[in-house]
Amino acid sequence: MTQLPAGHSPADNPRTDHPKALYGGTGTRRITVRDLAGAKERGEKWPMLTAYDAMTASVFDAAGIPVLLVGDSMGNAHLGYESTVPVTMDHMTMLSAAVVRGTHRALVVADLTFGSYQEGPVQALRSATRLVKEAGVGAVKLEGGERSLPQTEILVEAGIPVMAHMGLTPQSFNTLGYRVQGRGDEAADRLIRDAKAAQAAGAFALVLELVPAEVAAEITRSLQIPVIGIGAGPGTDAQVLVWTDMVGLTEGRVPRFTKQYADLRRTLGDAARAFAGDVVGGTFPAEEHTFH
Numbered sequence: 001m002t003q004l005p006a007g008h009s010p011a012d013n014p015r016t017d018h019p020k021a022l023y024g025g026t027g028t029r030r031i032t033v034r035d036l037a038g039a040k041e042r043g044e045k046w047p048m049l050t051a052y053d054a055m056t057a058s059v060f061d062a063a064g065i066p067v068l069l070v071g072d073s074m075g076n077a078h079l080g081y082e083s084t085v086p087v088t089m090d091h092m093t094m095l096s097a098a099v100v101r102g103t104h105r106a107l108v109v110a111d112l113t114f115g116s117y118q119e120g121p122v123q124a125l126r127s128a129t130r131l132v133k134e135a136g137v138g139a140v141k142l143e144g145g146e147r148s149l150p151q152t153e154i155l156v157e158a159g160i161p162v163m164a165h166m167g168l169t170p171q172s173f174n175t176l177g178y179r180v181q182g183r184g185d186e187a188a189d190r191l192i193r194d195a196k197a198a199q200a201a202g203a204f205a206l207v208l209e210l211v212p213a214e215v216a217a218e219i220t221r222s223l224q225i226p227v228i229g230i231g232a233g234p235g236t237d238a239q240v241l242v243w244t245d246m247v248g249l250t251e252g253r254v255p256r257f258t259k260q261y262a263d264l265r266r267t268l269g270d271a272a273r274a275f276a277g278d279v280v281g282g283t284f285p286a287e288e289h290t291f292h
């Protein structure tokens, strides 16, 4: 087993020795959005990963990851699409339910999919209610600044916690492309305004994707709610990665902001080739795998 470098275990992080720490704390009940607010008050950093199935989610839950996002990145990372756009609420509901079933402690957040909330607040409420009732998630995430405020307000009013998502919003890649957002004074000011407006509308957290580190740090300092960065530098309260990128399962190029902690693509390929070799060579099944 690989030796983890210092800083990779809860015990190495002085901010995680609080009993209520999101990562490394002693709590076993399911994490709530109130726990995330407590971490912000304590100045504690925390990790979030995506998950799209029960088995992987159970591994991350057992590893102590406090928040799992059933992201619409499942379009690329799990369902074989080229973007997040084709992901439907049926996909999201089924896979979110699997992630909830696979976990005991993590707060499970599900994405509202493209086309499931843009029509307006009532459509958003219908979609989010489905995720809470049928899948059992603890919160939903939706993309957009000002344009998504009425949706945020109605969901919060209905008792559904909302995570906002700004900066690069992959559901809008046809208009935004995949490039850093919030560069330049005007764009940065708009992003900061939108972030504050999402907090005022009741969002419990904000994801900032592909945003200059300085802008993300300023937003993090000026909000009371936790800010989760992806490609947004080290100054945010939390960091999220797409799990298949993080473990080296993704084929081809991954974004520069991703850090690869394992090489599962190679490990799985090696295992498949070893199995195939045993079958072709007649060495599997052996006596210990055989019934008489």
Ligand code: KIV
Binding pocket: 050, 069, 070, 071, 072, 073, 074, 111, 165, 207, 209, 230, 240, 242
């Ligand atoms: O869908 C997703 O995985 C996301 C993260 C990149 C934040 O939205």
